[in-house]
Structure formats: structure tokens, C-alpha cells
Amino acid sequence: MNISIPNEFNAAVLTKTNEALEIKSIKTPKLDAGHVLVKIKQAGLCRSQLMEARGHRGEDKYLPHLLGHEGVGQVIATGPDVNKVKVGERVILGWLKGSGIDTGGMVFSSVSGEQINAGPVTTFSEYTVVSENRVTPCPDDITDDMAVLLGCALPTGAGIVLNQAKPTPDDTVVLVGLGGIGLSALLMLLHFQPKTIVVIDANPNKIALAKSLGATHGFELDDNLQNTLSELFPIGFDIAIECAGQTSSIELAFELINNSGRCIFASHPPNGEKIQLDPHALICGKRIEGSWGGGSNPDTDLVKIGRILQNMTLPTELFVSHRYSLTDINNAFDDLERGAVVRAMIEFE
Template sequence: MPVTFRAAVLRELNRPLAIETVEAPPLAAGQVLVKLAYSGVCHSQVMEARGGRGVDRYLPHMLGHEGSGVVVETGAGVTKVKTGDRVILGWIKGKGADAQGIRYKSGDGFINAGAVTTFNEYAVVAENRVTLLPQGLPMDVAVLFGCALPVGAGIVINIAKPAPGSTLAVFGLGGIGLSALMACKLFDCRQLIAVDVEPAKLAMARELGATATIDASQQDPVAAIRELTGGLGVDYAIESAGLVRVIEQAFDATRRFGGLCVFASHPRSGEKIALDPFELICGKRILGTWGGDANPDRDVDLLAGLFRAGKLPLASMFSRRYALDEINIALDDLEQRRSVRPLIEIDATLG
């Protein structure tokens, strides 16, 4: 029987997403049909919907890249999951077929989709974008394992690997930044500095163990970090605010002779960062990362173990839950910094 369901569709940039009824195509080899329980909302979707990524050649299309749900059906050759499995959906590639080119039927044609979408009641997903839900991990919290957590924690665990006594600053306290901050607490850092412009997020950072917080709307964060570090700057700066000037600030706040600035944010299409080349030859390093160098098949179980041990208080990120019909409110709240990580409840009865 054809599977018809509701989905949020982007038909035009800078216009609200439309809730439409669409029909899933028959599964091709390497594809999985998932009934969604929850979806997260990332700044990437705000960028897509509001034209921040430039010309969109795939309109109309569906959105969302972190979620959780239950497998309904599998296509030929799928061995990673089976019908009835509870799974995490994410954009970072893991093991399995990289099945692409998904298109859904709609009343007036077709709706494009990538290898994973989550602003919808069902999704046809590539096998390599699903990971089995670890035991003891709630399905609402699990959405963070699709993007925010593996990226933010991955920057710290897989890339920075701070030595004991290190100094570290996190710029931007959204889902990725707070995930990075939590991961820093797994290491013996001497200073952990949080930078943002929202007092509520800075208060959350203090609760999560930041040794100092800086309101970048009230003071120069680079000057403040230098004062806190005896004029040197931090050993590691992590940037996830999505703004060119913040990437530049994070680099400027990194110490010479071995300091590392890592950024995972995606500023608007066409924008460029400007760095003083002399700082580079003085031994500063800057690095962009694709997903925190995360491997879902390796890292999800590791991070789930840390969550179960009480070392990752992830539920604190969800300041509000939304219905699928409220997806545009969720995007607005995220863009206006009224929410850390909106959680979309699609079918909470699944778990």
C-alpha cells in the first residue's frame, strides 16, 4: 500500500514551509522507510529556508537532518537495520548504502529530498544515514545524536583532545556549542570559557561547568579572553555561531605557537573570513570540520554511554517542544535565539 503522510515542504526561499500531504516512493535498493517520532531543528535548516545557502536548485524539497523513529520497511540489500528497529537519523554518513535521489509524489508533481529528511511523519532514508538506537537512550534525546552532539562533542573528543591543564573557549552556545562544552568537562581543562550574547545561554553554560562566561554583546570577547589567560589566549577555541566575525574572533582569541581554532559553523553563502597571515606563521592553526570527524557507528554508542552515566545532561537543551504544524514557529525561535534546540514531536507514542 502507498504510504501517504504530512511533511513540511520548502517551495520558495524566505517563505514559510508548507505542510503538505505527500506519498513515499517504493523503496529502492539501500533505502529504509522510517516512521518519525521526533526531529531536531538545526541552524542549517534556517539557512536553507531563509536563503542563506544561496541559489536552491532543488526546490521544492523537504528538510531536517536529525531525528529518531522506527523502521517500517527496508529495501533490497539493507542489512544494517530491520523492520521494527528503533533508530537515529542523521546527516553524517555511517556504514551502509549511500542511496540518493529520493523524490516524493505530491498533488502537483514531485518533492525532492536528500538522503535524509526529518520534518515529516515518514521518511525514505539511505541506509548509511540510520544508526540503531542504543539501549537506555530516550527517543527524544536521541535526535541530538543525529547532528548537534556528534558534531560538538566530536570536535573535542576526535579533534582537539585537550591535554590536562588546557584552556579552552567555546563561541556560540547553540546545540553544537553546548555539546562541545559538555564534552570539555570530560577532560581536565584548567579554564573553560563560554561566549555568547544571550544571558540565558551563558547561565546554562555556568550550570554545565564553564569556569567563566563572556557576553559578547557587552564586551570584546577577544580582550576578555586574553585577560583571563594572562595575555596569551586559549589553547583551543571552538566556534559554532555561524558568523564570519565570530570565526575571526575565535581565531584571534587562540594563542600563538600551537593554539588551535576549530569551527563547524556555516556562515551565509559568499561570505569570507579575514585572518592576519602573521598569526598563522606564529604557529596558530585554524581548522574547519565536517561533522566533528564523527563516525556514527562508532561514536553513537560511546556518547550514549556517557549520557547514561550522567556526564551529558542533554535534555537541558530542549527549551520548548513543537508540533509538526508549528515548524515555522520553531525556525523563527531558533533564528531569533529564543530556543537552543527546538524539538519537534511528530509521534511521541513511538517512545
């Protein structure tokens, strides 16, 4: 297979938090043990990356650096000792650690001589060098649009349901937040078919979308919502899944479960914020737990999740509602921040 290795490539670089990313030309480095050079086809935008770019993760000690942690692409070259993937293979790129060598982060050089930091996986660039344990071979029956989301949103959101919540047909479930992770959780809930699925979001359009997919009830966030739900569901919910990204939404989800219920949250509130819970509720039996990537194992769960969802009849815009070029990435971040997109994708081909 004749695949050429470029001397350089374009990448979106975060040079200062809460400022626009800059497109810079990066030199293609020599590959060390465990490195995989990938030509990116598509990369997804995630709220976690938005918070990092906007400075909501606290002090950033690695500026300037590359971003992006979910994508799909083709392997162009591999460093020594890489056995998991081969040149020419289509792969899923994600932040969850799978099998293979963990190389840690690396440092690129721009054409102008600037050092650019990067973690074990980045995707906002035409090409990228990633750690072997952050790539997963992608079967032909998984589409590119699905493969991108298998890098972050789907293993986290759908994984919460598949690996942690595991609802039964008798369960009542409330889902708070309908971003990429929340919608992914909803899709897997529809697969498990609990008797009640209540969705909550600030955006009425997202609530309408969720109800069209099969959610049984939908409510907009307001100050009286907890009282409304307590009247409609006085026993409380068996499972609450929180994906809205606010401490207040985690607290709301916890309040809505019954005394034998579970609250599982995957959101990342701004750095330094704390949740407040009634300790007596914990004594009475309520449980709360966080979710690290939905408890998903990339080597076994990504393809399983992808195939489950591809067998469902779903609107394509649920996976990709807006597409952007790399040079338009700052507009994509702005649209994501103001809630104007369901799912944004950066396309390189």
C-alpha cells in the same frame, strides 16, 4: 511483527526560500535498493536547516523539497539489499555517512501530483525514506531525546572535542557560541575536564546555563571583549572552538589562541562571506581547521557520545527546551531564528 505501511503521509515542504514551509500529503513510494522507510518519532531543528529555509545558503536549485537531518524513529520497511537495520528496529537518522548503501537523493510525489525533492535523509515528516548509510541502530539505553541530537548536534559539537580537540587537564579552552552544537561541545569538554573553560555568547541566559553546568568563565559578546580576554588571559588559549556561525566569531576565536594553539570551527556563515586572518599568526604557529560533523563516524561514535552524556547529571531542557508539532514547525523556526529556544524538537507521537 505486524507493522503497516501507509499509503501517504504529511510532510513540511520548503516551496520557496524565506517563506513558510507548507504541510503537504506525500505518497509513500516503492522502496528501491538501499532505501529504508522510517516512521519518525522526533526530529530536531538545526541552525543549518534554518539557514537553508531562510535562503542563506545561496540559490536553492531543488525547490520544492523536504528538510530535516536529525531524528529518531522506527523502521517500517526496507528495500532490497538493506542489511544494516531491520523492520521494527529503532534508529537514529543523521546527515553523516555511515556504513551501508548510499542511495543519494530521491523524488517523492504529492497526492496532488507535485514532485517533491529530497536528499538522502529528511526528517520533517510523519514518515520518511532515507538512504541505508544515514541510519544507525539505536540501543535501548539511549533515550529518544538523546537519539535525535545524535543525528547532528552531538556528533558535531561533542565530536569536535572527542575527535579533534582532545583537551588535556592542563589546557585552557575558549568556546564561542552556545547553540545546539556549542552546548554539545561544552558537555564533552566537561567530560574531559580541562582546567579552564571560557564560554562566549550573545545571550546572557545561555552563558548562565553554561556556567551552571561547569564552565569556569562566561562573557557576552561586545566590541571590547577581545581586549578584556587578553588582559585576563594574556598568554592566550590552547584551544578555541567556534560554533556561533559568523565570520567575525571565527576571527575572534583565532585571535584568542596562543601561538601554539588550535582554532576549530564548525559554524556555517552565510554563503559568500570570507574570514580574514593575519598570515603572520599562522607562520608563528597558530593553527585553524574546520570540522565536518566533528570528525564523527556514526557507526562507532554515536552510541559512545550518547552513553558518555547520559552518564552525566544534566538538566533535561539542555537537550529539549521546546517541543512543537509538525503543523507548528514555522513557529519553531521563528523561535530558533530569534534565539528564543535552546533546543527545539518536532514531535510526532
